[in-house]
Amino acid sequence: MNTPPFTAGPGEHAVTVTRVADGQWHALDDDLVAGRGHAVRRPDGRLFVSIDxxxxxxxAALAxxxxAALPRPLHAVVxxxxxxxxxxxxxxxxxxxxxxxxxxxPTDPRTTGLGAVLPPPGVTVVPAGRADxxxxxxxxxxxxDEVEATVGWRDMPAEVVPRPAGDTLLDPSKYAAAATPDGYLGLIRVVTAIRPRIGLIAVRSGAQRRGIARALLAHTLHALHRSGxxxxxxxxxxxxxxxSALFRGVGARPVSSNLELVR
Incomplete structure (x- = not known):
C-alpha cells in the first residue's frame, strides 16, 4: 500500500510510506529508509503497533x-x-x-527478610520443574477466570508468547506451586534468560491473605540466590x-516504568 507523500515542513524532504508486507511499513526519505512501522496482534487479541x-x-508519516490502514483500538508500549x-x-x-x-x-534473604518465611499450615511449595x-x-x-470476573485479564501484564488457543500455561518447568492435598492454590513463574524475571505470581482468591504469595516469593528468591x-x-x-506492597516489603526498588498507550 502506498500513501501520498508526507511533507514535514518547508525545506524538508517529502516522506513516502509504503506497506512492504502484512503488518510492516517503510518510510522513505529521498529514497532512503528513514523509519519502519510494525503491527502485531498479541495472543490476547490486542493489536500493538511500534515505530522506529x-x-x-x-x-508522523508512518503513524x-x-x-488509516489498521482497525481500532491500537496499542503501543513505550x-x-x-x-x-x-x-x-x-x-x-x-x-x-x-x-x-x-x-x-534482591534475592539475598538477609536483605529480603524472607529467610524464615514458611508457607501456612497445610501448604507446601513444589519447586519449579517438579509441579504436576x-x-x-x-x-x-x-x-x-477469577481475574477476568473482576478487574479483567486485559488489565494484567500481557504475555507476548504464541500458544495454542485456550492454553494459558507457558513452559510448565518455569513454575513453582503452592500445594495442598486437594490441589494447587497458587503459582509463581520465573524465566531465567539473561536475568531472572518473575512473570507471574498469583493465588486463588479464596486462599489469599494467608501468606501464600509471600512464601512462593521467598522460595523463588532463595532458589535464585543459591544459583548465583x-x-x-x-x-x-x-x-x-x-x-507493589509485596515487592517493596522485601526491598525491591522501582527502576523504570512503561506506558501502554491506546487509540
Whole structure:
C-alpha cells in the first residue's frame, strides 16, 4: 500500500510510506529508509503497533499511514523515560491506558527478610520443574477466570508468547506451586534468560491473605540466590497495590516504568 507523500515542513524532504508486507511499513526519505512501522496482534487479541523512525517527519508519516490502514483500538508500549517518543505517540492521538513499574528485587534473604518465611499450615511449595502439569493448568485457569470476573485479564501484564488457543500455561518447568492435598492454590513463574524475571505470581482468591504469595516469593528468591543471582526483575501494574506492597516489603526498588498507550 502506498500513501501520498508526507511533507514535514518547508525545506524538508517529502516522506513516502509504503506497506512492504502484512503488518510492516517503510518510510522513505529521498529514497532512503528513514523509519519502519510494525503491527502485531498479541495472543490476547490486542493489536500493538511500534515505530522506529529517524526523525519526526518519518514517524508522523508512518503513524498516519498505519492509523488509516489498521482497525481500532491500537496499542503501543513505550519507556516512560523516553519523553520524545511518548510525545510523538500523543501527537498521533494516543493516550495513556496503563503504567507498569519495573522492580529490581534482591534475592539475598538477609536483605529480603524472607529467610524464615514458611508457607501456612497445610501448604507446601513444589519447586519449579517438579509441579504436576495438570494441577498447574487447573490453578492457572482458575486464577485467570477469577481475574477476568473482576478487574479483567486485559488489565494484567500481557504475555507476548504464541500458544495454542485456550492454553494459558507457558513452559510448565518455569513454575513453582503452592500445594495442598486437594490441589494447587497458587503459582509463581520465573524465566531465567539473561536475568531472572518473575512473570507471574498469583493465588486463588479464596486462599489469599494467608501468606501464600509471600512464601512462593521467598522460595523463588532463595532458589535464585543459591544459583548465583543477586537480583530478579518484576513488572507490576501501578493499580496493583497488593503486588507493589509485596515487592517493596522485601526491598525491591522501582527502576523504570512503561506506558501502554491506546487509540
Amino acid at each position: 523512525a529517524w526523525h519526526e517527519a518519518a514517524f 498516519a499511514a498505519m492509523l 519507556d516512560e523515560a523516553d519523553t520524545g517518543l511518548t510525545a510523538r505517540w500523543r501527537r498521533a492521538g494516543f493516550t495513556v491506558r496503563r503504567r507498569e513499574w519495573e522492580y529490581a528485587v 502439569e495438570d494441577l498447574l493448568r487447573a490453578v492457572d485457569r482458575a486464577v485467570r 543471582f543477586d537480583e530478579a526483575w518484576a513488572e507490576v501494574h501501578e493499580s496493583n497495590h497488593a503486588a
